Amino acid sequence: MAENSKPEVKVDRRNRRVAGTDPEKRRQILDGAYQVFTARGFDAASMSDIAIAANVSKGTLYVYFEDKEHLFVALIEREREAQKRGAIAALNEDPEPARALQNFGQCLVRMINQEFAVSAHRIVIGVAERMPDLGREFYENGPLTGANMIARYLDRMVGEGKLDIEDTQLAAMQFLDLCQSTLTRPRLFNAIQTPPSDEEVHRIVSEAVTMFMARYARAASAQPAARRPLRSI
Template sequence: MTDIAEPPVKQARRNRRIAGTDPDKRRQILDGALDVFKARGFDAASMNDIAAAANVSKGTLYVYFEDKEHLFVALIEREREAQKRGAFEALDEDPDLAHALSNFGERLLRLLVSDFALSAHRIVIGVAERMPELGREFYENGPMQGARRIADYLDRKVAQGQLEIDDTALAAVQFLDLCQATLLRPRLFNAVRKPPSEAEIARVVASAVEMFLARYATRR
């Protein structure tokens, strides 16, 4: 019985995953892409520009990334993970629940309202309709992953008797949305051009923590 040949597109994608496994080369490409995107913006940047900045051939570039959109999302994930790690570390740095949530919220909000993060969100939203798999990947590796990590933290605090929460997954998203209230959307839609001040970030997050604990803190 003759084997059915794999479609060329699927075969090419699998070959790309196998070939593009050198972490140093991948890092080199992403570093070059970061310089190009910062200097020219997403729309004006080309794969030729990125290949030149990364000092690789265009063929090598396409071995690692099938197009500019996927390269940009990979870059977003790298930059976001480095900054997000510091935010989540804040949860374990302070045993005081209110202080830990405040420190986390402030660090996360600084990341979300930064120029790079906002540009990333706008670009992914812009291509999500014609490339839904890219939008899903961005969401699953970003907001959804973050909400799960917060939910895990809340689970631990419930087990310690500090919180009373039936649905920590829902509570995690509620807290994240409270921290972003009034600050993220105006920046996302470019209604507000400048990042909020540290004082404004602290004020909004403090209110979020107060509301969250008023609902979920254990009554002793």
Template sequence: MVGDRLITRAFQDGDGAHGAKRRRQIIIAATEAFFANGYGSTTMTSIASKVGGSKTTLWSYFPSKEALFAAVIDDIIETRGEALSVDLPDDEELRPFLARFGAVLMATLLSEPILNLHRLVIGEARRFPHLAELFYERGPRRGKARLADYFARAMHQGRLRQGDPAVAAQQFAALCQAGTYQFAIMNLPIPDREAQVAADIEYAVEAFTRGWALG
């Protein structure tokens, strides 16, 4: 996976309570810096200055800016990525499952840290395409793979028509994001956002089941 070899040392160094606390301080400072200034305009020197200490100490935890950015991604996904851990039971009725999963997915995508991360990656993708790959591998690809596995089982059980489960996963995720999310990612005002999201999910479930569900 892109960047994994770069962060191995980052999670080995600085062991113990003090090291964990220091690493956490660095990740928080880096998150604030990346969101405020972008990836390209943020330097390891500026982050070291923000947390207090030398750049040498910072490098002992994170051997590169890319490794630190990967840690920021992992931290945000770990704390806000509920869609990556939501239950996918095979015995739940399809429509209630899709509605529940869609709600969790949208709550994840519309949380401010996840939105800011998406905006940052999109804004830097042309200059730093490897960052987009790094983010996609650690977040969206994992979520879509889990959903695709669920859809593959549903196809095997005869609850969905046969097809490519990865395509089904991409389509359902895209349907959920077709409305409110498009305004949110551009930071546009969304009146009564909760009701709008609920409507988006309802439409997504209806459209998806019309195309994929059997019976």
């Protein structure tokens, strides 16, 4: 089917096709959008630019995404999903909460300080006042989802008697903020233009875990995360 003809469609139970759900075409569009958004930013990017980069017609582009905002959110979601699996695995690879939280925290901090993640945060913050739905969707599918994932883990650790937490949702938010201390905000404001080193990430997350466990660990399971001397930041 030609790009400028009727919208692409998928097969249903009677082998008819429904518009806009070919996964390969969707991937192709998102790849093109990634190139354009990272090169030009959100405001300067156009659907025409994205269609050219993705090698599809504008008609096909609008079949898959109703506007630039929804395309941008979908791109963020794809990048997040690729990282989320690693974060979940890191959280579950050690039975002791201190070490599991250390693993997760390091994975999280590296993820949110990558160039695309930082750019995405800046773009969303810049447009959130005039596009509140975009800001809400970004928050709910990103930071809030991460907090909910940690809260469920904390609920499990409370159930196993390893942690003593009354409000696991609040504790999850506290842990996420502690892990990002001194690292993420300077990146967002471009005060620091490169991602933190592994040593910096390890040091900050270790301090976050130590503080978190001092508040919430049961006495028998208060094992500090592994630490090593590092340069100051």
